[in-house]
Amino acid sequence: METAFESVRDESRLAPGLYIVAGPIGNLGDLTPRAAEILRKADVVAVEDTRVSAKLLRAAGSDRPMVPYHDHSNDSLRQRLVDRMVGEAVALLSDAGTPLISDPGYKLVRDARAAGRFVTSLPGPSAAIVALTLSGLPTDRFLFMGFLSSKAKARGDALAEVAALRATLVLYESGPRLSASLAAMAEGLGDRDAAVVREISKTFEETVTGTLRELSARYADAPPRGEIVVIVGPPGEAPAASQEDADAALIEAMARLPVSKAAGEVAKALGLDRRELYARAMVLKG
Structure with a gap:
């Protein structure tokens, strides 16, 4: 019962x-x-x-x-x-x-x-999300990468895969490896804006911002303690397409499409004015 x-x-x-x-x-x-x-x-x-x-x-x-x-x-x-x-x-x-x-x-x-x-x-x-909000870097698009490999080649390969990605990167790291890891990021990604966030929600919580090379130098002789998250900003704006780039893209597109559609496709791909591209396409075609 x-x-x-x-x-x-x-x-x-x-x-x-x-x-x-x-x-x-x-x-x-x-x-x-x-x-x-x-x-x-x-x-x-x-x-x-x-x-x-x-x-x-x-x-x-x-x-x-x-x-x-x-x-x-x-x-x-x-x-x-x-x-x-x-x-x-x-x-x-x-x-x-x-x-x-x-x-x-x-x-x-x-x-x-x-x-x-x-x-x-x-x-x-989640340390990754909290650090992202503390960094002051763009949060609209980001990639979580976890820990990079301690082996130079594997680490370089991983960074090369994301170098062109227009997104903020979120990585975990340990104190003893931090300076070398930041230097590798600067080498593989360019000297981008970044933030080192550690001891989240604890008494000695700290967020330090700067470029990757500046942060690497800061921690070279004084590796920090505690749980560490590195936030790396996205790459800068890509350079505008040159006339040669636009012409090459138009010629390739016109081999597949009518002039109007070719101009529209290239305009979208390169971020250029469609009407100007159409006029250029007519010159190239003529």
Whole structure:
């Protein structure tokens, strides 16, 4: 026979499945009430480091059991967690911020969805987004790149891939590697405006702005401590197309299209005046 206590407990239980919980970046006050509730009610909490997460669970008033789950976890552990989601609520918690950002936790979400499990995510802090808002650089279009490789060639190749992208870049970095990484960015991207943001939401939060070379010099002899996010502004305006560029584009377009449509295509591609291009196209054609 069901007791009154068991009835209340059942009503407070979470539906089985996976709950992706964003934790604080630094200040424990950033943990949302909803996140704290999930951590108190989950049947098990999958964490990167039990020592780090134990402090957060205590702050949330949670006594739920923890199981280690991180980038070195094997497939069998992931499968056991997915199996538990049949009848239990599994909370996924990273050491700081939103899980799955710059870590391979997506595999747990992928496998949970493939198995038909319920999956939800609780919005919360993310160092990448907070640093972007602090940088004073364009936020309308950005690319998160995580950590660059410590190997020079791989790092150079990664930067070459995005050098022409007209977007702000967001990267994570460590103190000892910061100066060399900033210098590599200046070499591969050009000496762009940038910001180094660290210790977000903590007592010694700091945002330092300057060009990539200026920032590299600043930290060359004094590597900073703490969690670091580097924000790199987009490239400057591309130089206007030359007459030779316009002519070459018109000739190629006219080989496929009528003059009017060719002028319109080139105008859109090069950002030039359509009427002027049409007049030039008629000269070239004549």
